[in-house]
Amino acid sequence: MKIKGVEAWVWIAVEPYLKCFLGFYVSWRRNSLSAYLFLRELRRKYGRKPIYTDNAYWYPLACKWLRLELYIFDNGWKEFIERMNQYLKDRMGCFDNLSPYFKEDCKREHVNN
Numbered sequence: 001m002k003i004k005g006v007e008a009w010v011w012i013a014v015e016p017y018l019k020c021f022l023g024f025y026v027s028w029r030r031n032s033l034s035a036y037l038f039l040r041e042l043r044r045k046y047g048r049k050p051i052y053t054d055n056a057y058w059y060p061l062a063c064k065w066l067r068l069e070l071y072i073f074d075n076g077w078k079e080f081i082e083r084m085n086q087y088l089k090d091r092m093g094c095f096d097n098l099s100p101y102f103k104e105d106c107k108r109e110h111v112n113n
Contacts, residue, residue, distance in 0.1 A: 016080055019084075050069040
C-alpha cells in the first residue's frame with residue numbers, strides 16, 4: 001500500500017482453520033526488525049505459538065529473537081494465504097478511495113485505525 005505516496009508494507013497473520021485474520025501491522029520496511037515487531041505483538045496477544053510462513057528471509061531471525069518455532073508451509077497453504085492476501089488487497093482497494101492518505105497530516109497510526 002502507499003501512504004502519502006510512500007510504499008508501506010502490511011503484515012498479516014491468519015488462522016487457516018478458522019479462516020480469520022489474527023492481526024496486522026503496517027511498516028515502512030520489509031525486514032527482520034519489522035517481522036520481529038509484528039510477531040512480538042502476536043505473541044503478546046496469543047502466547048508462544050508456532051509460526052508458519054513462506055520462505056522469506058526476514059522470518060528466521062525474528063522468530064529466533066522471540067524464541068518462536070518457525071515452519072515453512074507447503075504449496076497448498078501458500079495458495080490459501082495468497083487468497084487471503086488478495087482478499088485483504090481487494091478490501092483495502094475499496095477503502096483506499098475513501099481514505100485520506102494524501103493529506104499532509106495522515107500518519108501510519110491513522111492507517112492502522
